[in-house]
Structures are given as structure tokens and as C-alpha cells.
Amino acid sequence: MAITAGGSLNSVPASKKQTLSSNYIDFTSSGTKGWAQQYLPDLMEKEAEVFGNRTISGFLAQVGAEEAMSSDQVIWSEQSRLHLSYTGTINTGTGVFTVLLDIDGNDFSADDVHGIRINDMVIVATAEGTIKCICSAVSDATATFKPYEVENIDDSSTFSTASGAAATVLVIGSEYAKGVKGQGGTSSSTDGYGTVKPTHKSFTNKPIIIKDYYEISGSDASQVGWVEISGEEGQNGYLWYLKAEGDTRARYSDYLEMTMLEAVKGVDVANDVVETLLGSSGATHGTEGLFAAVETRGNVTTGVTGVNAATDLAEFDAILAEFDSQGAIEENMMFVNRSTSLAMDDMLAAMNSYGAGGTSYGVFNNSEDMALNLGFSGFRRGSYDFYKSDFRYLNDKATRGGINSRNTVSPVRGIIIPAGTSSVYDQQLGKNLTRPFLHVRYRASQTESRKMKTWVTGSVGAVTSDLDAMQVHYLSERCLITQGANNFMMMK
Numbered sequence: 001m002a003i004t005a006g007g008s009l010n011s012v013p014a015s016k017k018q019t020l021s022s023n024y025i026d027f028t029s030s031g032t033k034g035w036a037q038q039y040l041p042d043l044m045e046k047e048a049e050v051f052g053n054r055t056i057s058g059f060l061a062q063v064g065a066e067e068a069m070s071s072d073q074v075i076w077s078e079q080s081r082l083h084l085s086y087t088g089t090i091n092t093g094t095g096v097f098t099v100l101l102d103i104d105g106n107d108f109s110a111d112d113v114h115g116i117r118i119n120d121m122v123i124v125a126t127a128e129g130t131i132k133c134i135c136s137a138v139s140d141a142t143a144t145f146k147p148y149e150v151e152n153i154d155d156s157s158t159f160s161t162a163s164g165a166a167a168t169v170l171v172i173g174s175e176y177a178k179g180v181k182g183q184g185g186t187s188s189s190t191d192g193y194g195t196v197k198p199t200h201k202s203f204t205n206k207p208i209i210i211k212d213y214y215e216i217s218g219s220d221a222s223q224v225g226w227v228e229i230s231g232e233e234g235q236n237g238y239l240w241y242l243k244a245e246g247d248t249r250a251r252y253s254d255y256l257e258m259t260m261l262e263a264v265k266g267v268d269v270a271n272d273v274v275e276t277l278l279g280s281s282g283a284t285h286g287t288e289g290l291f292a293a294v295e296t297r298g299n300v301t302t303g304v305t306g307v308n309a310a311t312d313l314a315e316f317d318a319i320l321a322e323f324d325s326q327g328a329i330e331e332n333m334m335f336v337n338r339s340t341s342l343a344m345d346d347m348l349a350a351m352n353s354y355g356a357g358g359t360s361y362g363v364f365n366n367s368e369d370m371a372l373n374l375g376f377s378g379f380r381r382g383s384y385d386f387y388k389s390d391f392r393y394l395n396d397k398a399t400r401g402g403i404n405s406r407n408t409v410s411p412v413r414g415i416i417i418p419a420g421t422s423s424v425y426d427q428q429l430g431k432n433l434t435r436p437f438l439h440v441r442y443r444a445s446q447t448e449s450r451k452m453k454t455w456v457t458g459s460v461g462a463v464t465s466d467l468d469a470m471q472v473h474y475l476s477e478r479c480l481i482t483q484g485a486n487n488f489m490m491m492k
Contacts, residue, residue, distance in 0.1 A: 064438035118192035297485035336414030
């Protein structure tokens with residue numbers, strides 16, 4: 001079955017920067033379409049609200065918070081993992097073999113200092129099997145291990161130490177000889193002993209300035225229209241500029257949220273047009289939005305059977321496995337588009353047996369005298385709770401819904417956000433703070449707040465200049481902080 005949109009479907013923005021005849025009723029033409037006749041038409045004054053609530057803002061208000069800042073950038077630190085586990089490659093393939101460790105996940109270099117110490121007991125795993133070893137020597141980016149002489153345990157009999165094989169090393173404890181004082185070495189880490197110090201990763205983001213503007217002449221501001229307006233900002237009456245200004249304000253509020261979702265950081269490129277336009281280097285324009293943060297520092301699932309792979313539990317089992325390896329936060333909120341939401345409903349319904357005489361979903365029985373509830377607001381799988389909500393931004397044709405319908409290869413189906421808060425070290429305040437995983441930072445001081453500034457200039461209403469017009473200005477300076485992006489999951 002296919003749905004064909006009408007040729008005159010009202011699905012494009014009506015706002016234009018110029019005055020057109022299509023914006024007005026023709027009072028001069030003859031015939032039934034004009035008013036140059038003796039009969040008065042039946043005039044319907046009320047503007048029809050055919051799109052319902054057209055705004056998409058409110059997502060960040062549900063899942064995050066807002067907080068003031070007084071700097072050009074935000075720097076925060078996230079704790080490292082507790083246990084010592086590293087990836088690397090086998091460097092030598094003898095009975096005592098060396099593993100070249102990749103600590104930062106980028107390369108194998110001398111700056112990849114690890115925490116493995118001499119006498120540490122480790123598990124070394126390759127594609128061929130696993131083997132228990134003891135560390136006999138270390139350097140900045142390598143560690144040498146001597147296997148315990150044990151056969152047929154953990155596939156050690158088939159374990160291969162071929163040079164170049166990918167390996168994972170996990171420290172599980174240590175073993176020392178009798179009578180050894182302390183660790184057997186000094187307190188210096190250069191001798192292969194010493195202490196293991198916790199590390200952290202620092203992240204940064206910067207606010208951007210978001211503006212909008214509306215202007216109307218004094219004459220048009222005093223002109224009464226024949227259409228009774230309505231809008232999301234509560235405007236009503238017969239002054240058309242009230243609708244135009246209200247729509248501008250509502251659209252700007254949506255821009256504040258859409259920017260925090262979609263924005264990306266700039267890159268430094270020679271002779272870049274963006275750098276010329278913004279008067280700054282690539283490193284100082286743009287900001288990291290939610291989608292960019294999750295794709296860069298978080299997780300992305302493309303499903304197991306293609307688009308709308310939420311039709312079976314295999315995708316969620318894979319998501320659970322990934323969450324287990326990350327923060328294992330049990331409560332998560334899913335904001336998804338309509339097709340994914342319906343696919344989840346069908347998946348959950350398929351898990352339920354059908355009762356005699358009606359469909360049985362959840363803990364209630366549908367009867368023929370009640371409306372059949374075919375939707376689910378959430379479910380529990382394993383130890384995880386998922387709460388599902390439709391994301392208007394991903395559905396509306398005028399926003400991401402239109403982008404997704406064009407880009408059918410990798411559309412954004414939804415995003416999974418952990419509930420609760422995280423504790424991070426704020427380098428500007430110099431202490432640990434507990435905040436939601438998502439929160440918006442806006443520029444503010446004791447005398448100036450740039451959270452959402454609005455001011456009016458001109459001679460309409462309160463006179464501020466000799467300009468025969470009203471100018472409404474909107475400005476905000478903000479950025480989104482995505483903490484613990486490893487606990488997020490984007491569904492594409």
C-alpha cells in the first residue's frame with residue numbers, strides 16, 4: 001500500500017520575506033472570487049490550525065537541565081574504568097612473549113603508559129584462545145608475560161603467540177614469592193612496580209551565539225486584518241504582526257533546541273569560507289550537539305535486520321550487551337520516530353499470547369466493549385527498563401522527518417538516553433558535581449544573562465529610536481554538555 005500526497009498539500013513554510021498578492025484577498029477583481037460584487041460572502045474569520053502544535057521544543061526540558069556559565073568554553077572530566085584491561089598485539093612469539101599495548105585506542109606509541117606491573121597475574125586472549133600469565137617486565141607501551149605451565153585450561157593448549165596477533169590483556173591479581181618485602185621493588189613506577197594512579201578523560205565544548213529578528217513598519221502594525229489569528233505563543237486578535245512575531249519567537253525557540261541536537265564542531269581548514277564568515281579559526285566555531293556527541297563518543301546501532309530492526313528482540317539484546325560493557329544504567333528513555341515506535345509495539349505484542357475472545361496485552365484484558373490498546377509505553381528486558389516516547393522532531397515533515405524521508409540509507413530512528421545523573425569533576429569550579437547526563441550551559445553573569453534575550457527597538461509602542469518600525473531581536477549563547485556519552489545509543 002502506498003500513500004500519495006495531494007498536489008496542493010500545505011507542507012511548505014508559508015513565511016516569506018516579501019509582500020505577495022497571495023497573502024491578501026483581492027478586493028478589486030470581478031467575479032465570484034473577488035469582492036467587486038453586490039453579494040457578501042460567508043467569511044470564516046478564524047484561522048484554521050491544520051498542523052496542531054507546530055513546535056518541536058521540549059525534548060531537552062524533559063531529559064536535561066540548564067545551568068549558567070561565564071566562560072567561552074566548558075571543560076569537564078569523566079572517570080576512567082576501575083580495572084586494568086588493554087588491547088594490543090603480540091610483539092614476539094616465544095615462551096616469554098611481549099604484548100605491544102594500545103592504551104588510548106589510537107596507536108602504539110611510547111606515550112601509551114599502562115598500569116600493568118611486574119608480578120601481576122593476567123589473562124591474555126587472542127582469537128585462538130586465552131592463557132593465564134605473570135608479568136615479568138614492563139616498559140611504557142609494552143609488557144612481557146610468562147605463561148603459567150598449565151595445559152588444557154582456558155584453551156591454553158591451542159593458544160597462539162604468533163607475532164602480530166590481536167590480543168586483550170586483563171589484570172586479575174598478582175603473585176609474589178615468599179619473604180619479598182613490599183612489591184619487591186621501589187615506589188618508583190620506572191622499575192616495574194609502584195602505584196597505579198587513576199586517570200580521567202577531559203572533554204570540552206563551547207557555546208555558540210544564536211540570533212533571530214523580526215521587523216514591521218509602524219503603519220502595518222496599526223493595520224487591522226480580516227483573519228482572526230492564533231498561534232503557539234498565545235497570540236490572538238486581528239493584528240497580523242502579532243502572529244508573525246509570535247511565529248518568529250516559536251520558531252526561534254525550536255532553533256535553540258534543534259541546534260543543540262544537530263550542531264557539529266568546526267574543523268580548521270585553510271581559506272575556509274566558514275572561518276571568513278565567522279571571523280574565527282575552525283577550532284573556535286561550531287559546537288558539539290547531541291547527535292554528534294553520541295556518534296563520536298557513544299554507541300550507534302543500525303539494527304540486525306535493517307531499518308526498523310526493532311521488530312525483534314535481537315537488537316535490544318545487542319544493546320543490552322553493550323550497556324553491560326559500559327555504565328550498565330538500568331533505566332533508559334527511548335525517543336523514537338513513528339515507524340520505530342510501531343515496530344516496537346508489534347514486537348512486544350508478538351511476545352504476548354492471545355487470549356480467547358480478545359487480544360491480551362500486559363496485565364489487562366481487552367474486551368469488545370472497550371477500545372483496543374495496541375501501544376506500549378515501555379518494557380523490561382533483563383535488568384533494564386526502557387520507556388518509549390514518540391519524538392516529534394523525527395516525525396514532522398518540516399523538521400528531521402523530511403530529512404529522514406530523503407536519506408533512507410541511514411535515517412535517525414531514535415536515541416536512547418540514560419535516566420538519572422552522573423558525577424563529574426568540573427575543572428572551572430574545582431570540585432565534583434552531580435548533574436544530569438544532558439544539560440544546557442548558557443552564558444550569564446550578575447549583570448547579563450544570555451539564556452534567552454528578547455528586546456524591542458523602534459518607535460512602535462515604547463519609543464527607543466526615530467525608526468518608524470518595530471524591531472524584535474532574539475539572542476542566546478549556549479551549548480549542550482553530553483556527559484557519559486558511552487551510556488547513550490543512537491538508533492539509525
